[in-house]
Amino acid sequence: MTFPRSDKDGVAAMIIGVDIEPDWNLPANIWLPIQWPFVARKSSSMQSASRSTFKASSVQEDASSLGFSCHPVAILVLLERPTLANRALAILPLVCGQKSSKAGDVIQIFLIDEVGAVNATPERLGVVGLWLDGLAAVAIDALEIRQEEGRVEQPELTGFVSNRDPSMAILGWEVRGHCQRQRLAIWALQWPEDSVEQHTEARLAGTLDSVDQLKNELEDLLSPEQVRSDQVELGLYRADASTFDLGAAGLVCLPHNTSDVQAIVKACVRHGRPLVARGGGTGLAGGAIPCGDRPVVIALSGLDQILEVDVEARLAWVEPGVINLDLTKHLTPLGFHFAPDPSSQMASTLGGNVANNSGGPHCLAYGITNAHVLAIELVLPDGQVGMIGSVEGDAPGYDLRGVVVGSEGMLGIATRIAVKITPNPPAIATLLGAFATVTEAAQAVTAVIGDGLIPAAIELMDRNAIKLIEDFVHAGYPLDAEAVILLELDGLADGVEAMSAQAGQIMLDAGAISVRSAADDVERALLWKGRKAAFGAISQAQPDYYLNDTVVPRTRLVEVLESIYEIAARYDLMVINVFHAGDGNLHPILAFDSRDPGRLEQVHKAGREIVEASMAAGGVLSGEHGIGVEKQAYMSLMFSPIDLAQQDLLRTTFDPNGLSNPGKVLPTGATCAELQQMHTVPEGIWV
Amino acid sequence: MTMLERFATEVGATDPVSCVGGRTQWDQAGIADASAREVSAPTGVVEIVPEEMIVRVRAGTPLVELHQALAEVKQRVALPSPAELGAERFAGTVGGALAVAHGGWRQLCLGPPRDSVMEVTYVTAAGELSKSGGAVVKNVSGFDICRLLVGAHGTLGFMAEFVLRASPVPEASQWFRRELEQGDKLPNRVQDAIHAPGSILCTGSHVFVLLEGHPADVAADRTVLSGLGFSEMAEDPPRLGRNHWSARRGSELARGQESGLEFVGLTGTGMLTANSETVPASTLSPVAASMNRRLKERFDPTGRLNPGRDPLFGITVNQETSS
Known part of the structure; x- marks a missing residue:
């Protein structure tokens, strides 16, 4: 393939995707002025329909329009398979790093969008507000072409440009021109070369020496290829899918095994250098952001082997970089699956799931990750390695396994994980109930649970969500409804049929306009596709969104939802509610345009009010996304100083040096989140 | 002063103290130091919310009382019933059952007892009330100290009140x-x-x-x-x-x-x-054993909580390398 580039200096696009060629003839003058996170992937449903859609020619077709733009570099990551998302993170620096002569360049890669079968797709990731849609026009153009060729699905190719990148603030720039040039592939920023160098020097001043010593040592302990320090590579790992982008990595290490991880941790302890373990980087609370004194990021995506599946013991040993959905796919022929199904499951790793104690729609019946992890080989923050938990019954002593799951990488790094595997249900019924009011829908959820039914999942979507989803993926949701409930039951055929009738009747009694049942797997997949595409659909309405995550008692859902609508109305914000209603796990999404002056601040205020309303109703701060840097400041809403001191005691027992993922969860000191609230970048901070 | 606050005051902050439930599993996890002052957790089922499938219960409540209260709303919790353990052991308390954390017949479908603990209010070694977890079915807010306390035989803190997950009694x-x-x-x-x-x-x-x-x-x-x-x-x-x-x-x-x-x-x-006293020993990795010790040292520096009790009593530390 030819590499698309314009004839202007410093303009190039790099494409990583279906056929990754390590020896691509990249232009020698490639440089990457600012983050251009363009990620596309094929959905599973597209693979069979048009396998060649994203082959080089069509990439060329899309990417060629990049040449119309003035100066940028585009990074397109075309993900034919979800695992490529992680591989791209590992490969990209190796490809482009040597070609980049400019330190301080920053790229960010985000997985975006989702379409696919049941359990097959993640939420739209990495676009939790703050990201402007720069490449949507490509998708639209490509859609027309594909439709002419009889291809049914829209390629999910979108780009985002950060208007809040601190580098831009330093340079006094802002993203402009989206509205005027919507039909262009991407909108370009010009980055004066001299300012890059000048700025880079300032960024690196003061800390380089100590990092270099550590780097040399790690290169000896591992191999030079496993220790990455190019600014482009560091930039890749400075953020996750959350809104917070003020992290700064000192080094990125790519371990191959437990010994590597142990060596890295011990070296960090010797140098007093913080470290951050990273899985798929799909977290929404900023848990994987390198905070503090330029931590070493330990990217575990290379530890991606499913080591053992023991059907008799109903368990699998996996490495932490195995992608959630890949494990389930691996288990499918055996009649099993991994029960926790976070919406990011096609991109998030099991190590990340363990760190976040991840949930998902089907956790209503099956429980969240903690209930599915049996044992963990853990590298402690001091570098010791040992097994916690047990594949043999309950491990004696304190439940170390239980407390490490969900500890957001602050109590150690999992290098091998034994998980329970769950038999696939013989029968499934999926119901779609339509309601004239959100209140009736929420009451129906309470009624179903109150009647003694425990469905596998109960999801609720409000009118805004229904409209966006229907426009986006045509899932077959009724457009005249104010709310729909997606309810799934599983088990044996007769019981499922009976419970399905019971749940349908309860919904009708609660005021449902209609209740229909998916006739077959295709319709079931379509109904779930709608639910799981919800976050991708939101880009139809506004360029940015902020997704919150709180849990309230199910019986208080109605009043808290009313509060959320009231708060959103008061701030004149569009709110979309798509959530795990059976658990009372709210996901209100505030859609907005960060280009509007003052808008982001209003969104933050509204977000805090939503958290406060949830807490006032007896809820908790987070049901499945975790605290990370996002909700540190709210911890005191839920916990007393004594409670927090006890949590800190636990943390320092595991990590006396405070080096393991510092600046997260517990509200201590200046955190990334606090820095993020600042509108100017403090002098001297490395961004 | 609430019952929980009174309990915290009673536990105090200085002298060795043992928390006593129904004494039905007194032989577990070592031999209690008989010289320690004895206290008992407050009693009573505080609240059952059938629609939420949760129950708030104080640790000193007899298990039988909790089971009966839940049966009235056709729900149950993943704690053993009389038939599962025998009447004499069943005379115990909710707190005792969760301090020992032995499950019943239905662990395969209901999970181990600790999985049903959503929130714990406990008294620290400093005699202060602290809370971990939350009263909703799904919660990842902060470190989950509940996990440590359940099954800890009262060695890290004295559990005073729980919010437990209930489930409908099957038809x-x-x-x-x-x-x-x-x-x-x-x-x-x-x-x-x-x-x-x-x-x-x-x-x-x-x-x-x-x-x-x-x-x-x-x-x-x-x-x-x-x-x-x-x-x-x-x-x-x-x-x-x-x-x-x-x-x-x-x-x-x-x-x-x-x-x-x-x-x-x-x-x-x-x-x-x-029922044999000579069941095969369970094993633990050296790192896990050392973390157990460190947790005890940090959460109860003077060793005043349930002296003599040791969750690792009778446990074999295996020879796994820990370099």
């Missing part, structure tokens, strides 16, 4: 039994044949299967079990033993048979029980 519930033939991995065959059994117990001579759930499902599985040679039983299956040990999941029967003891195994959970 249909029936035990089945079949005699075991030599060499037959019958429990595993049941696990493969039945989608979601409530329990599969094995002894040296029999396999016992609990079917629970929707009547239609139980009826369908009953046919499957009949095909495997099982028949319904009117009486209860065997009680679980006082002492526990572990096996790889799915190999409970084989490990039980190897032990030569009169055992009850809980197929699929990796748990074996017996």
Whole structure:
């Protein structure tokens, strides 16, 4: 393939995707002025329909329009398979790093969008507000072409440009021109070369020496290829899918095994250098952001082997970089699956799931990750390695396994994980109930649970969500409804049929306009596709969104939802509610345009009010996304100083040096989140 | 002053103190220091919210009282009932059951007791009330200290009040039994044949299967079990033993048979029980053992909480490398 580039200096696009060629003839003058996170992937449903859609020619077709733009570099990551998302993170620096002569360049890669079968797709990731849609026009153009060729699905190719990148603030720039040039592939920023160098020097001043010593040592302990320090590579790992982008990595290490991880941790302890373990980087609370004194990021995506599946013991040993959905796919022929199904499951790793104690729609019946992890080989923050938990019954002593799951990488790094595997249900019924009011829908959820039914999942979507989803993926949701409930039951055929009738009747009694049942797997997949595409659909309405995550008692859902609508109305914000209603796990999404002056601040205020309303109703701060840097400041809403001191005691027992993922969860000191609230970048901070 | 605050005051901050429940499992986890001052957690079921499937209960509440209160709203919790443990042990308290954290027959479907603990209010070694977790079914806010306290035999803090997850009592519930033939991995065959059994117990001579759930499902599985040679039983299956040990999941029967003891195994959970004092020792990695010690040292620096108790009592630390 030819590499698309314009004839202007410093303009190039790099494409990583279906056929990754390590020896691509990249232009020698490639440089990457600012983050251009363009990620596309094929959905599973597209693979069979048009396998060649994203082959080089069509990439060329899309990417060629990049040449119309003035100066940028585009990074397109075309993900034919979800695992490529992680591989791209590992490969990209190796490809482009040597070609980049400019330190301080920053790229960010985000997985975006989702379409696919049941359990097959993640939420739209990495676009939790703050990201402007720069490449949507490509998708639209490509859609027309594909439709002419009889291809049914829209390629999910979108780009985002950060208007809040601190580098831009330093340079006094802002993203402009989206509205005027919507039909262009991407909108370009010009980055004066001299300012890059000048700025880079300032960024690196003061800390380089100590990092270099550590780097040399790690290169000896591992191999030079496993220790990455190019600014482009560091930039890749400075953020996750959350809104917070003020992290700064000192080094990125790519371990191959437990010994590597142990060596890295011990070296960090010797140098007093913080470290951050990273899985798929799909977290929404900023848990994987390198905070503090330029931590070493330990990217575990290379530890991606499913080591053992023991059907008799109903368990699998996996490495932490195995992608959630890949494990389930691996288990499918055996009649099993991994029960926790976070919406990011096609991109998030099991190590990340363990760190976040991840949930998902089907956790209503099956429980969240903690209930599915049996044992963990853990590298402690001091570098010791040992097994916690047990594949043999309950491990004696304190439940170390239980407390490490969900500890957001602050109590150690999992290098091998034994998980329970769950038999696939013989029968499934999926119901779609339509309601004239959100209140009736929420009451129906309470009624179903109150009647003694425990469905596998109960999801609720409000009118805004229904409209966006229907426009986006045509899932077959009724457009005249104010709310729909997606309810799934599983088990044996007769019981499922009976419970399905019971749940349908309860919904009708609660005021449902209609209740229909998916006739077959295709319709079931379509109904779930709608639910799981919800976050991708939101880009139809506004360029940015902020997704919150709180849990309230199910019986208080109605009043808290009313509060959320009231708060959103008061701030004149569009709110979309798509959530795990059976658990009372709210996901209100505030859609907005960060280009509007003052808008982001209003969104933050509204977000805090939503958290406060949830807490006032007896809820908790987070049901499945975790605290990370996002909700540190709210911890005191839920916990007393004594409670927090006890949590800190636990943390320092595991990590006396405070080096393991510092600046997260517990509200201590200046955190990334606090820095993020600042509108100017403090002098001297490395961004 | 609330009952919990009074309890915290009573626990105090200085002298050695033991928390006493029903004294029904007093032989577990070492020998209590008899010279320590004794305190008891407050009692009473505070609140049952059937629609939320949660119950708030104080730690000193007798187990039987909790079970009865929940039965009135047709719900249950994953804590053992009298039939499972025997009446004399069942005289214990909710706090005692969760301090020891032994489950009952239904661990296969309900999970271990600690999985049903959503929130714990406890008294720290400094005599202060602290809370971990939250009263909703899904919660990842902060570090989950509940996990440490449950099963800790009161060595890190004295649990005073819980919010527990309840679940509906199934419409249909029936035990089945079949005699075991030599060499037959019958429990595993049941696990493969039945989608979601409530329990599969094995002894040296029999396999016992609990079917629970929707009547239609139980009826369908009953046919499957009949095909495997099982028949319904009117009486209860065997009680679980006082002492526990572990096996790889799915190999409970084989490990039980190897032990030569009169055992009850809980197929699929990796748990074996017996009343013998000489059950095989459980093992722990050196790193896990050292973390246990460090946690105790940090959470109770003077060792005043339940002196003499040690969750690692009788445990073998294996020789796994920890360099």
